[in-house]
Amino acid sequence: MAARVLAGFLAILLLTATGAVAAPIPFEMAEVAPGIFVRQGVHEDATAENGDAIANIGFIVGPAAVAVIDPGGSGEDGERLRATVATKTDRPIRYVIMTHDHPDHIFGAAAFEADHPTYVGHARLPGEMAERGPYYRDELVKILGESRAGNYVMPTQLVETTSEIDLGGRRLELTAHATAHTDNDLSIFDPETKTLWAGDLLFVDRVPSIDGSLIGWLKVLKTLETVPALRAIPGHGPVSVPWPSGAADETRYLDSLAREIRALIAKDGDIETAVREVGLGERDKWRLFDDYNGHNVTVAFKELEWE
Amino acid sequence: MRILLSVLALIWLAIAPAWADEDDATRAARWEELRHTMFGDRPVEGGSALITLDAPPRALDAALVPITVKLAPDAKIKTLYLLIDGNPSPLAGTFHFGPAADPRELKTRVRVDAYTLLHAVAETEDGKLYATDKYVKAAGGCSAPSSKDAQQALERLGQMKLKAVADAEPGRSMAQLLVSHPNYNGMQMDQVTRNYTPARFVQDIKVSEKGVLIFDLESDISLSEDPAITFGYVPQGTAPLDVEVRDSTNAVFKRSFDQPGKGA
Numbered sequence: 147m148a149a150r151v152l153a154g155f156l157a158i159l160l161l162t163a164t165g166a167v168a169a170p171i172p173f174e175m176a177e178v179a180p181g182i183f184v185r186q187g188v189h190e191d192a193t194a195e196n197g198d199a200i201a202n203i204g205f206i207v208g209p210a211a212v213a214v215i216d217p218g219g220s221g222e223d224g225e226r227l228r229a230t231v232a233t234k235t236d237r238p239i240r241y242v243i244m245t246h247d248h249p250d251h252i253f254g255a256a257a258f259e260a261d262h263p264t265y266v267g268h269a270r271l272p273g274e275m276a277e278r279g280p281y282y283r284d285e286l287v288k289i290l291g292e293s294r295a296g297n298y299v300m301p302t303q304l305v306e307t308t309s310e311i312d313l314g315g316r317r318l319e320l321t322a323h324a325t326a327h328t329d330n331d332l333s334i335f336d337p338e339t340k341t342l343w344a345g346d347l348l349f350v351d352r353v354p355s356i357d358g359s360l361i362g363w364l365k366v367l368k369t370l371e372t373v374p375a376l377r378a379i380p381g382h383g384p385v386s387v388p389w390p391s392g393a394a395d396e397t398r399y400l401d402s403l404a405r406e407i408r409a410l411i412a413k414d415g416d417i418e419t420a421v422r423e424v425g426l427g428e429r430d431k432w433r434l435f436d437d438y439n440g441h442n443v444t445v446a447f448k449e450l451e452w453e
Numbered sequence: 454m455r456i457l458l459s460v461l462a463l464i465w466l467a468i469a470p471a472w473a474d475e476d477d478a479t480r481a482a483r484w485e486e487l488r489h490t491m492f493g494d495r496p497v498e499g500g501s502a503l504i505t506l507d508a509p510p511r512a513l514d515a516a517l518v519p520i521t522v523k524l525a526p527d528a529k530i531k532t533l534y535l536l537i538d539g540n541p542s543p544l545a546g547t548f549h550f551g552p553a554a555d556p557r558e559l560k561t562r563v564r565v566d567a568y569t570l571l572h573a574v575a576e577t578e579d580g581k582l583y584a585t586d587k588y589v590k591a592a593g594g595c596s597a598p599s600s601k602d603a604q605q606a607l608e609r610l611g612q613m614k615l616k617a618v619a620d621a622e623p624g625r626s627m628a629q630l631l632v633s634h635p636n637y638n639g640m641q642m643d644q645v646t647r648n649y650t651p652a653r654f655v656q657d658i659k660v661s662e663k664g665v666l667i668f669d670l671e672s673d674i675s676l677s678e679d680p681a682i683t684f685g686y687v688p689q690g691t692a693p694l695d696v697e698v699r700d701s702t703n704a705v706f707k708r709s710f711d712q713p714g715k716g717a
Contacts, residue, residue, distance in 0.1 A: 272647070273643070273647055276642060276647045277641075277642040277647075414617040414618060414619040414629075414713075415620075416560070416618070416619070416620070416629065417562075418519055418521075419619070419620065421513060444517055448514075452609065452612075452631075452679070
């Protein structure tokens with residue numbers, strides 16, 4: 147009798163437990179080129195409502211395997227992306243490629259652990275994760291709560307300069323860049339469709355944020371312009387833009403910061419003046435301009451005053 | 454003093470994380486405690502007529518928060534203390550003004566680790582203390598990576614610049630000193646080895662003309678990377694300004710600069 151009651155109790159517990167965790171809802175994805183699927187992020191900062199689904203994330207399906215490129219901004223975002231892969235293909239997820247250390251791109255990483263993928267990142271990604279990961283996690287937990295926040299996963303394959311991965315005849319070319327948007331930016335080129343997955347090296351519509359080097363970023367953009375791509379996938383913005391013309395707005399914004407700050411420094415202007423005046427000509431051209439321009443100017447001023 | 458501050462630093466480290474949402478009363482109590490540690494039972498008066506402190510209410514970059522202190526022209530201030538409640542080591546810097554100082558306006562850049570009050574405390578020649586404060590929302594400035602390029606920081610270590618100040622009021626002699634120094638505070642991690650980079654920070658900056666002191670800054674780990682100080686001075690003549698910087702490894706860097714606008 148007691149055993150039967152206990153069994154019934156356990157069954158109810160089990161039902162409650164499974165019922166409480168709703169199955170992740172797949173995303174609507176755009177197929178920007180054959181086998182390349184992208185989910186567009188919203189132009190907001192992380193909130194409880196948007197679940198940190200603010201970056202462009204997605205995956206590439208090859209003949210034998212799938213590479214996820216940026217696993218999402220939270221555990222929830224990652225689980226939904228994983229569910230979406232299953233709606234498009236039954237091939238296994240062999241790679242999770244992380245374009246840089248910012249949480250809106252990679253906190254969904256742990257959602258893919260059951261697939262036992264190779265986690266791929268820039269050679270400097272582990273160091274950044276070790277230093278900032280716990281802080282990012284705390285901040286995201288404050289916004290989303292423990293159960294939704296997700297977590298970062300250390301890469302198991304590092305890219306020092308360039309590298310290739312093979313999805314069963316579909317090769318992806320990976321390039322680790324010098325300090326630009328961050329100090330650990332990784333871009334991916336798919337020669338088969340001539341598609342460049344730029345991550346946050348490319349912002350469109352949403353104002354870029356500098357967490358690396360302004361001058362370094364402009365240099366990396368020059369290199370990327372020579373990539374023989376027809377289209378690029380920005381880290382924020384539309385799911386796909388023509389290449390290299392799609393980088394024109396970002397290049398113009400970053401160039402104007404460099405030009406205006408250098409002019410101000412040449413006139414002995416200080417950092418407070420720079421924050422008030424620099425970049426304002428770009429103000430109506432970008433989403434979230436007021437949230438990031440002052441930060442960009444501060445970071446860039448610090449870099450340029452030692453030229 | 455330094456030993457006392459190190460002990461304070463440990464206590465602060467232990468309690469710092471819980472601070473973001475505290476109320477005015479809690480902040481006032483913390484300042485009482487810090488004030489007592491710094492100045493004992495000496496009275497510290499509200500000094501808004503004598504001293505003002507300006508900083509952005511929300512930091513754009515927690516590792517580089519520009520602050521401006523203005524002192525009344527006839528106030529006879531000999532020392533200025535800058536304190537940041539929420540930082541691991543709250544005393545960011547102590548400026549001792551010399552005979553050639555014009556302390557009416559002073560700027561520097563600091564790291565801010567948590568939502569916190571900043572305080573500027575001025576000490577007059579007759580030993581009275583006056584304080585003012587400003588609340589700043591910023592977080593993570595102390596553990597922010599000191600430089601994105603550690604190699605470059607090392608190559609540039611100890612380099613200096615002395616610049617004119619574009620918006621200085623007419624008739625005032627002002628200059629901005631920049632010192633290239635990563636100001637490692639022991640809380641940053643080496644990206645490659647993933648070990649904490651040992652603390653190495655600027656401890657003292659002296660600026661003088663022909664041996665007449667303008668200011669002597671005793672600084673600590675709260676100054677931003679590549680410390681920057683904008684200061685006023687009373688020219689003793691047209692001699693170069695001599696700068697001497699010493700860091701916590703006792704490395705000394707010296708340079709002389711023509712006075713801005715008076716260069717050969």
